[in-house]
Amino acid sequence: RLAELxxxxxxxxxxxxxxxxxxxxxxxxxxxxxxxxxxxxTLGSLDLFTELQQERGYAIGLRRCxxxxxxxNETQWDxxxxxxxxxxxxxxxxxxxxxxxARVLEPALAGDIAGCVYRxxxxxxxxxxxxRAFASEAARLGAAFAAGVEVVSLEGHANGFTxxxxxxxxxxxxxVLAAGAWLDPLAQKLGxxxxx
Numbered sequence: 001r002l003a004e005l006x007x008x009x010x011x012x013x014x015x016x017x018x019x020x021x022x023x024x025x026x027x028x029x030x031x032x033x034x035x036x037x038x039x040x041x042t043l044g045s046l047d048l049f050t051e052l053q054q055e056r057g058y059a060i061g062l063r064r065c066x067x068x069x070x071x072x073n074e075t076q077w078d079x080x081x082x083x084x085x086x087x088x089x090x091x092x093x094x095x096x097x098x099x100x101x102a103r104v105l106e107p108a109l110a111g112d113i114a115g116c117v118y119r120x121x122x123x124x125x126x127x128x129x130x131x132r133a134f135a136s137e138a139a140r141l142g143a144a145f146a147a148g149v150e151v152v153s154l155e156g157h158a159n160g161f162t163x164x165x166x167x168x169x170x171x172x173x174x175x176v177l178a179a180g181a182w183l184d185p186l187a188q189k190l191g192x193x194x195x196x
Contacts, residue, residue, distance in 0.1 A: 012149050030043055030045065030064075062130070066121070068106055071114045071116055151189075154175070163175070181196055
């Protein structure tokens, strides 16, 4: 989106596109509401993946199949009943399914579960295909990629940031940290705690 809006964008990736978690995760996308920051991020991501596949023509294996969260026992079931009711009252599209109802959707579920939480607006994409497609589209729009470049230091200034790498220093006005599970160690270089 930044490249599409005309910003000069450079993506630093210590291993390369789709080489780590973004290329080998479960590929789950979506949520149960557009409300709030979490909803904007979760269902907003499903909208973005859908746009990438349907409007921009990238084959990323996206399917809107819904998502099941297993409820293992009666204690969890009791907790999830009230949690799902609260979510429904707050506009979430979510259902609590009995074991039998859940096994209609997914016959391979274990027979000893209590049930499942079902979110019909969730989907799944092939993670490596999707990550490479996002990178290709970003590059098509003008984003540059610095693969195999690890950020070893970060310093904030009044008018931007300096990124130290093994291949020299880079300055930027705006910094977006998108390192997933590796976010906290990067943020700590700026003196910020962002545990993920």
